[in-house]
Amino acid sequence: MNIGIVCYPTFGGSGVVATELGKALAKQGHNVHFISYQQPARLDFFSENLFYHEVMISKYPLFDFPPYETALTSKLVDVVQFEKLDLLHVHYAIPHASAAVLAKHILRQKGINIPVITTLHGTDITLVGKDKTFEPVVTYSINESDIITTVSQSLKADTYTNFEIFKDIEVVPNFIDFDRFNKMKKDHFRMAIAPFGEPILAHTSNFRKVKRVDDVMHIFERILKKTPAKLLMIGDGPERAPAEQLSRELKICDHVRFLGKQEAIEEILSVCDLFLLTSENESFGLAALEAMACEVAVISSNAGGIPEVNINGVTGFLSDVGDVDSMSANALKLLGDQEMLKEFKRNALIQAKKFDIKNILPQYIALYEKALGLQKVQGA
Secondary structure, three states: OEEEEEOOOOOOHHHHHHHHHHHHHHHOOOEEEEEEOOOOOOOOOOOOOEEEEEOOOOOOOOOOOOOHHHHHHHHHHHHHHHHOOOEEEEEOHHHHHHHHHHHHHHHHHOOOOOOEEEEEOOHHHHOOOOOOOOHHHHHHHHHHOOEEEEOOHHHHHHHHHHOOOOOOEEEOOOOEOOOOOOOOOOHHHHHHHOOOOOOEEEEEEOOOHHHOHHHHHHHHHHHHOOOOOEEEEEEOOOOHHHHHHHHHHOOOHHHEEEEEOOOOHHHHHOOOOEEEEOOOOOOOOHHHHHHHHOOOEEEEEOOOOHHHOOOEOOOEEEEOOOOHHHHHHHHHHHHOOHHHHHHHHHHHHHHHHOOEHHHHHHHHHHHHHHHHHHHHHHHO
């Protein structure tokens, strides 16, 4: 197949999933064309059947805000025609689904029928998409897509609740590439972080308010009162500076390292014992899944799709959003019982393997074939 993938190029979950999906499709021999305003962060290699098309935005002085959606639509029309794409798979509703639907209508006038598969990832439904400024366009774009997918049962339910959707929604979960994410022997790194054998905790996110990074600080403060430990904060975003300041105020900063954005995150996770995910909203919990693939137990909130990934009492523990007392108590329970911690780490790996890309990729390919079949029926 000749597939166009539209995504954000950032380190966020939707961009990561879209990029890893495209790379896996290319390895299977499909031609994959990424279309975005910047090369995706995880697009770290090219091959004979992997391509990138940059969306150029006009700097015309009339526009106070660059018309990205219009530029993206025009680029989609161009790439579909020139590269003879079979389908478009767009990740995140705003503005990718609406741009793809408009491109689909334009191409139809040119005698070209292009199926659009839209994957909803989370905040495009639970946060941004519900804004009255965007809701009518989001609803229309979803309903005009040929196939709609969400990354969890929780997000599927939220989509039907928040929008008037009259089409079926397929659930295709996020995935992990075990060729990359697995526990590595990094004893020298662990020794550098925790020279006295202290347990190591980690948190990974884009440091936005929805991630409740302050809760991570408060949980870790409670843990430190009971046992020595180290905390690795991976990622960057608007809440990083406030979190660093809070770590100083709580007098835990000597035991916390803010590492910023990291490419080889799997190497860092390989030396960790517990992963903290305190999000207020989380459609799936990809960061937790990456930790579990590296045999790290998870202490998390029970928001959104997280319970579909982190199984309470098996791979870690779930608590209500904001319940830092419960989360810290659960963390201390695991850190205080090494046999239980080892069992949870083993269970985390077993659970993560259910989301191996080798299991998920065929589901997407089946949906692509379904979309192409629908196109043939509609064109008959």
